[in-house]
Amino acid sequence: MITDLRTRLGRLVFERVAGADGPRHRERIHNTPGERWFADDRPIRAVHADSSMFVGGLRALLLQSLHPLAMAGVAGHSGYRGDPWGRLQRTSYFLAVTTFGLASDADEAVARVRAVHQRVRGKAPDGRPYAASDPHLLKWVHVAEIDSFLATYQRYGTAPLDQAGRDGYVADTARVARALGVLDPPESEAELRSQLEEFRPELEGTAEARATARFLLLRPPLPLVARPPYAVLAAASVASLPGWARRPLRLPHLPLTEATAVRMAGEGVVRTIRWITTPPPGAQVA
Template sequence: MLHEVRTRVIDSVRGMFAHAETPLLRTGEFEGDPGLCGPGSVSWRVIGDVSVFVGGIRALLIQAAHPEVVAGVEDHSRYRDDPLGRLSRTSFYVTTATYGAMPEVVEAIDKVRAAHGGVSGTSHRGQAYSASAPELAAWVHNTLTDSFLEAYQRFGGRLSVEEADRFVVEQMRVGELLGASPLPATAAGLRAWITGHPALAPSPGMRNAIGFLKRPPIPPAQRVGYLVLMNGAITTIPRRLASVLGVVAVPGARVAAVSLILGLRRVMSNSPAWQAALERCGTPYDPRLFRDQHPGMAQ
């Protein structure tokens, strides 16, 4: 009975991320390659935890506060028609950039840069935008980094100031390959840059994006859990950003999110991509800490 429940939960969550290529399929071919981060990194610990689900939703919410960034999404993305596809592609990119061998990392980042190449236009306030512009790429990258870190700190495990800064520096390497700039080098500096960003303001694209994120067209079996995670994410958004976004968490949101994350952690354990990366690097690990074998692992 418990095994059946565990399988249903894992399949339900996995189904939300199964609309794009599976990351690290060939990672076993790059034996000994630590990639950008490596086995001793903070990034492998943070991104491998189930709190990453909260971090991903938080990043999407915060990214909508930048009128030019959200205009690019509104004008060029198919997120309304294919929300799970967009979610899966983002997951593929984050997972590969964090755990992949360097050839896999470079390939994933090249795909993102190519996709951003044609994304340009003018926002509702008359400002030109280009997804390839270093400052707009920085907004997307930096909010992802800050959100994964904040979600882990609130719902995962506690990192020291030094460990949090190490995570930011490790993720900076991804941002540099993307051509993003500026890239603050400390957790405190990153948060200050995001909360004090002068470009932030409400916009029609923001209201559309927030409305969509509050009511995404996902299967009923996944919707309740998603809403708990989304409201948990809202509780972590700094006051100025929440005011711009116009978001307020429902009562009891943090307690509900903590309970759900604890349950998911017990059922799902850690990311199989982390396990595959450890295998590739020849690093000993306890297989009981991971939920199943990754296709890219040595058989």
């Protein structure tokens, strides 16, 4: 009975994250012979396969929202409010195919994203023009995302990386960033920290960014049964943000609670997701 429940829950989570085409994509990504961008032992595979990505993804969205031009592009073109699950599924496919899939499929996925970016342009509420293909904005999205994935893996992942592993992860992700049009992406953890710091003068908590934070943290489109574990993931994502990123979004800072209750609850939910999404021995993967 426990095995059946585990399998059913795992399929439900996978369907939410990967969509109706998830099983077909998984079969091709993981089981089709051919050249990949990254070898089996590369750090990017360990990080992107881990359930800590559920926390890291939320953290990345919160952090990315602090750039007014990037936020304007997301608000105006991504459909994250009207179709949040579709956006999640497209993002999860891109991460999966570039990390684990055939090199040819990764190339095609990058080409599709770049074609979309060419069409995304407009003006932010303050009148400044933006374009999703702008290498500077692409770099911000990249460093915010990679910083988030790495930070949450180090906190909640199965086997936190040593310095060489952390540098290797950043270097691996630079391969994807360059393909998307990022100029001079970070190649080490120190470069990642430096580039993140360089962006800070450009960041602010706009009304749209704060509205996005409220939507992500307080009003996600989820059934009632899923809201308690999601609330834990949301709290864990906020707790992993630095103070300079929380203040503009008006997010609370409770050091003692975050170091104890939130940390323990986050570890519990991430372990549970890891358990239900890992097929039991001998189980058939749909």
